[in-house]
Every structure is written in C-alpha cells, then in structure tokens.
Amino acid sequence: MDPIVNLIIFICVGVASLVLSFLAASSKSLLRSATYLLLVLICTAGFYLFLNYHFLAAVQISVYAGGVVMLFIFAIFLTSNKGDLLQKHETGKYVAGALTALGGIAVTAFALLKHHFIYGSNATIKGDQEINMKVIGETLMGTEKYQYLLPFEALSLLLLACIIGGILIARKR
Amino acid sequence: MEYYLIISTLMFFIGIYGFITRKNMIAILISLELILNAVEINFAVFNRYLFPGRFEGMFFTLFGIAITAAETAVALAIIINAYRTIGNIDIENLSKMKE
Numbered sequence: 001m002d003p004i005v006n007l008i009i010f011i012c013v014g015v016a017s018l019v020l021s022f023l024a025a026s027s028k029s030l031l032r033s034a035t036y037l038l039l040v041l042i043c044t045a046g047f048y049l050f051l052n053y054h055f056l057a058a059v060q061i062s063v064y065a066g067g068v069v070m071l072f073i074f075a076i077f078l079t080s081n082k083g084d085l086l087q088k089h090e091t092g093k094y095v096a097g098a099l100t101a102l103g104g105i106a107v108t109a110f111a112l113l114k115h116h117f118i119y120g121s122n123a124t125i126k127g128d129q130e131i132n133m134k135v136i137g138e139t140l141m142g143t144e145k146y147q148y149l150l151p152f153e154a155l156s157l158l159l160l161a162c163i164i165g166g167i168l169i170a171r172k173r
Numbered sequence: 174m175e176y177y178l179i180i181s182t183l184m185f186f187i188g189i190y191g192f193i194t195r196k197n198m199i200a201i202l203i204s205l206e207l208i209l210n211a212v213e214i215n216f217a218v219f220n221r222y223l224f225p226g227r228f229e230g231m232f233f234t235l236f237g238i239a240i241t242a243a244e245t246a247v248a249l250a251i252i253i254n255a256y257r258t259i260g261n262i263d264i265e266n267l268s269k270m271k272e
Contacts, residue, residue: 059235
C-alpha cells in the first residue's frame with residue numbers, strides 16, 4: 001500500500017484507540033464503558049494487522065470481542081440495578097490518579113525517546129512477513145528450544161482451574 | 174516503532190488513571206484490561222521491530238491474551254458473588270472478606 005495512506009490509517013487508528021480508552025476509563029455508564037473497551041480492543045487488532053500478525057489479530061478479536069467483552073456485559077447486567085450511574089470518588093482521588101498517570105507518562109516517555117533501539121536486520125513492516133499456520137502450530141507443539149509445548153499445557157491447566165474456580169465461586173449455595 | 178510504544182504507554186497510564194479513580198469493581202476490571210492490552214501491544218511491537226524472524230513476542234502475546242481471559246472470568250465470578258452477598262459492587266462496601 002501507499003506509505004502515506006498507511007500512515008494516515010495508522011494515525012486514525014492510534015488516535016481512535018487513545019480517545020476510546022480514555023472514554024472507557026472515565027465514562028459514567030458502565031455499559032458504555034464496556035462498549036468503548038470493545039472498540040479499543042478492535043483498534044488493537046488493527047495494530048496487529050499493521051504489524052503483519054494476522055493470526056494475533058484474529059485471536060484478539062475472537063477472544064476479546066467474543067469472550068471477554070461478552071462476559072463483561074453479562075456481569076454488568078447481573079450486578080447493576082436499573083438506571084444507576086457510577087459513584088464518584090472525592091476530587092482528591094482524581095487529582096492523585098491524574099498526577100500518577102502524568103508522572104508515569106513523563107518518566108516512560110523520557111526513557112523511550114532517549115533510548116536508541118537497535119533494529120533487527122529486516123525491520124520494515126513492508127513485504128510478506130506473515131507467519132504461516134504451519135510454523136505457529138509447530139512452535140506451539142514442539143519441545144525444543146524456542147518452542148512452547150510446556151506453556152501451552154500449563155495454560156490449558158490454568159483454564160481448567162479457572163473453569164472449576166469460577167463455578168465454585170459463583171454457584172448458588 | 175516509537176509511535177506504537179507511545180500509544181501503548183498512553184494506553185497503559187490511562188488504564189492506571191482509571192484503576193485509581195474508579196469505584197465500581199467492574200470498571201476497575203475494565204481499566205485492568207486496558208493495562209494488559211497495552212502490555213500485549215508492546216510484546217508484539219518489540220518482536221516485530223527488534224527481532225523480526227523470531228516469534229517469542231508473538232507467542233507471549235498469545236499466552237497473555239489467554240491468561241487475561243482466564244483472569245477476567247474468575248474476577249467476574251468473584252464480583253457476582255460479592256454482589257449476591259452485599260447487593261452492591263462498589264469497593265468501599267467491600268471492606269470485609271468474610272462475615
């Protein structure tokens with residue numbers, strides 16, 4: 001694609017993701033907050049597409065948009081009374097939060113812009129760099145160096161424990 | 174590359190701001206999602222720009238997404254249970270773990 005068009009799309013997605021994440025962190029209605037979160041996650045999938053991680057974008061949309069946000073919306077419906085808005089903290093808490101965030105941004109941005117990254121040999125995001133499914137499958141199922149069978153199995157165990165724990169915590173007594 | 178990192182930094186600290194200033198537990202969890210999402214963008218960006226041709230960052234993003242989903246499910250179960258116990262999910266009402 002034309003680099004200028006690429007840049008314009010990137011800027012649009014970036015600004016949209018920042019504005020939407022601020023709205024998600026400060027919106028008054030909980031359901032709206034969850035919807036903004038969904039849009040932020042979709043913008044993140046757009047970033048993964050920019051980076052040529054197509055598989056990651058698909059996982060992001062299916063797991064987050066399909067799973068996590070649905071869970072959030074169910075939980076919001078189960079736990080909120082009709083038409084109530086979010087309670088507010090006192091002003092001091094907001095000042096503290098904003099100061100913490102701004103200080104953190106200052107420190108991190110300083111370190112980020114001061115540091116010179118050593119780019120990899122083929123660091124353009126142009127061209128055909130997509131990782132194909134065969135490589136992904138072999139890396140997830142292999143046991144050699146830089147292959148991830150053990151984390152994969154640990155993760156499946158974690159999900160099992162999470163299912164059991166969720167049922168145990170949330171069941172009716 | 175710096176643009177991605179700046180975006181993820183801002184997203185991370187917007188999440189921190191929400192985490193501090195929110196009262197409702199689900200809202201806090203949404204801010205936590207923002208934080209984790211920013212971290213995952215960082216993994217993918219570092220992998221693509223600094224180590225192209227290797228896959229560590231991508232797979233850690235994958236595992237991170239799965240762990241986030243698990244954590245959200247358990248946290249929402251806890252929140253629903255708390256709602257059933259005290260009828261309200263603001264953090265100030267949740268000062269006792271067990272009555």
